Amino acid sequence: xxxxxKYLYWVIVSFIILGSILMWDHYRPPxxxxxxxxxxxxxTYHKVNPDRNTGGFGLRVLPADFDWQMKxxxxxxxxxxxxxxxxxHFQTGSKLPDKPFVxxxxxxxxDNYRYAWPILKKYNYTATVFxxxxxxxxxxxxxxxxxxxxxxxxLTWQEIKEMxxxxxxxxAHALDHASLTKVSPAEAQRQILESKKILEQxxxxxxxxxxxxxxxxxxxxxxxxxxxxxxxxxxxxxGLVQANSDPYLxxxxxxxxxxxxxxxxxxxxxx
Ligand SMILES: [Zn+2]
Numbered sequence: 093x094x095x096x097x098k099y100l101y102w103v104i105v106s107f108i109i110l111g112s113i114l115m116w117d118h119y120r121p122p123x124x125x126x127x128x129x130x131x132x133x134x135x136t137y138h139k140v141n142p143d144r145n146t147g148g149f150g151l152r153v154l155p156a157d158f159d160w161q162m163k164x165x166x167x168x169x170x171x172x173x174x175x176x177x178x179x180x181h182f183q184t185g186s187k188l189p190d191k192p193f194v195x196x197x198x199x200x201x202x203d204n205y206r207y208a209w210p211i212l213k214k215y216n217y218t219a220t221v222f223x224x225x226x227x228x229x230x231x232x233x234x235x236x237x238x239x240x241x242x243x244x245x246x247l248t249w250q251e252i253k254e255m256x257x258x259x260x261x262x263x264a265h266a267l268d269h270a271s272l273t274k275v276s277p278a279e280a281q282r283q284i285l286e287s288k289k290i291l292e293q294x295x296x297x298x299x300x301x302x303x304x305x306x307x308x309x310x311x312x313x314x315x316x317x318x319x320x321x322x323x324x325x326x327x328x329x330x331g332l333v334q335a336n337s338d339p340y341l342x343x344x345x346x347x348x349x350x351x352x353x354x355x356x357x358x359x360x361x362x363x
Contacts, residue, residue: 131332131363132178134194134344139201139244140208146201147241149349155207157349161356162215165193172217174261175301179324179339194333195219196326196344198265198303199232200252202245209255222265222303222326223252225290234269234305249294256295263301264288264322271308280313285320301325314340332363 138151140158153161165172171189178194180186195212197204200223212219227233229248235241247255256262264287266272272280284302291299300323304313307328317325317340324339331343345359 131334132192136344136346137197141203153349159211166215175324178333182335197221200247202247205251220261222263224265224269225287226268265303266305269305271306272313273308273310284316
């Protein structure tokens with residue numbers, strides 16, 4: 093071989109080796125299943141949507157990835173339950189199925205109905221959707237007008253009712269996604285209580301779960317949620333629900349569109 097060919101040969105070999113190393117993490121099979129720990133994972137989703145115009149992967153998961161994640165959970169024996177099932181289990185010892193987990197969707201995007209729900213039905217999984225009553229049937233006013241996200245359509249009352257009647261749990265996410273520690277206590281109280289009342293009136297069912305907008309809470313806010321009659325509330329802190337967890341500060345695992353399949357599995361077993 094001439095020197096030029098030798099050089100070309102080594103460049104190609106180096107590319108193949110480097111490429112293999114980079115692709116390895118993406119393509120190798122997920123981690124072997126660990127025995128289930130004590131804690132129960134609550135997964136947090138926002139948008140499930142293939143349309144890049146609806147926002148970045150910080151809040152959006154592709155339907156194909158959501159399908160992969162649900163399939164992984166199904167194939168590995170996970171059973172979806174409601175937040176209340178988990179709280180009851182730790183408070184009263186009521187039974188949970190093997191490998192329980194909770195699926196939650198924050199904000200109530202219309203794509204939850206269009207893309208996520210058919211996939212949930214395919215794997216026979218239930219979920220909890222946290223609704224912002226003042227923007228039902230409208231758009232994501234709270235972050236669109238703050239130039240934080242593109243315009244997204246929110247669920248309509250009819251879609252929420254249809255999902256609720258079919259076994260999807262509906263929770264409250266404040267009246268208009270207010271940051272509860274940044275408004276007056278009276279306003280925080282109104283956001284917490286009125287969102288519950290409106291949802292209950294529209295659905296004809298008790299609304300038992302609350303989700304803090306922006307994950308923003310303090311001790312007073314959590315106490316208001318408790319006194320308003322909710323059974324539990326989810327936060328944005330990362331972790332599992334365990335025996336000593338405060339039911340009004342349930343930790344979750346945030347799932348976004350940046351997670352590879354392997355990273356999703358890793359996150360599920362992180363705590
Ligand atoms: Zn939210």
